[in-house]
Amino acid sequence: MTATEGAPRGDEPSFEIPRIPASAGALLCDADDRLLIVKPNYKSGWTIPGGMMEADGETPWEACRREVAEETGLVVEAGRLVVVDFLRPRGHKRGGMRFLFDCGRFDNAFFDHIALQPEELSEYRLAGRTAALDLLSGPLRRRVSAWSEADGCRYLEDGLPVPGMGS
Numbered sequence: 001m002t003a004t005e006g007a008p009r010g011d012e013p014s015f016e017i018p019r020i021p022a023s024a025g026a027l028l029c030d031a032d033d034r035l036l037i038v039k040p041n042y043k044s045g046w047t048i049p050g051g052m053m054e055a056d057g058e059t060p061w062e063a064c065r066r067e068v069a070e071e072t073g074l075v076v077e078a079g080r081l082v083v084v085d086f087l088r089p090r091g092h093k094r095g096g097m098r099f100l101f102d103c104g105r106f107d108n109a110f111f112d113h114i115a116l117q118p119e120e121l122s123e124y125r126l127a128g129r130t131a132a133l134d135l136l137s138g139p140l141r142r143r144v145s146a147w148s149e150a151d152g153c154r155y156l157e158d159g160l161p162v163p164g165m166g167s
Contacts, residue, residue: 022060024101027102029104030111037132038116039122046137049071049074060101072117074113076103080101080102083156086156139159
């Protein structure tokens with residue numbers, strides 16, 4: 001596809017290539033299997049480190065690593081894709097693709113280097129899985145729960161398993 005493909009030429013009808021927002025999040029656990037969760041300033045509740053992919057061609061894994069570094073000051077070098085979730089647009093929410101990466105288990109000293117991005121985050125904690133699930137929002141809670149319950153990568157739609165897609 002060329003840079004001009006999709007742009008109107010002469011008297012051809014114009015059309016717009018659909019754009020689907022995408023984000024990537026990181027699952028970071030300590031030696032006691034507690035999950036790092038963060039509290040954003042710009043919305044209620046708790047979440048995991050992560051955020052929107054840049055429109056410059058950034059990949060989900062690149063976005064995950066960048067967002068973790070920006071938000072927490074932590075550097076992750078390895079991970080594996082564990083959940084892909086397609087969210088349908090609803091009302092004012094645009095929907096999109098959500099990628100969740102398991103970035104591994106780290107010793108407690110790793111988390112001593114957290115430096116929260118004050119423009120976006122007010123606090124963090126390491127929480128056991130049950131406590132973390134209680135604090136996370138519905139769609140993210142379902143993604144983290146799917147990660148906890150599966151050995152491989154899970155595909156979800158609106159945070160729910162899809163019949164015929166395996167478990």
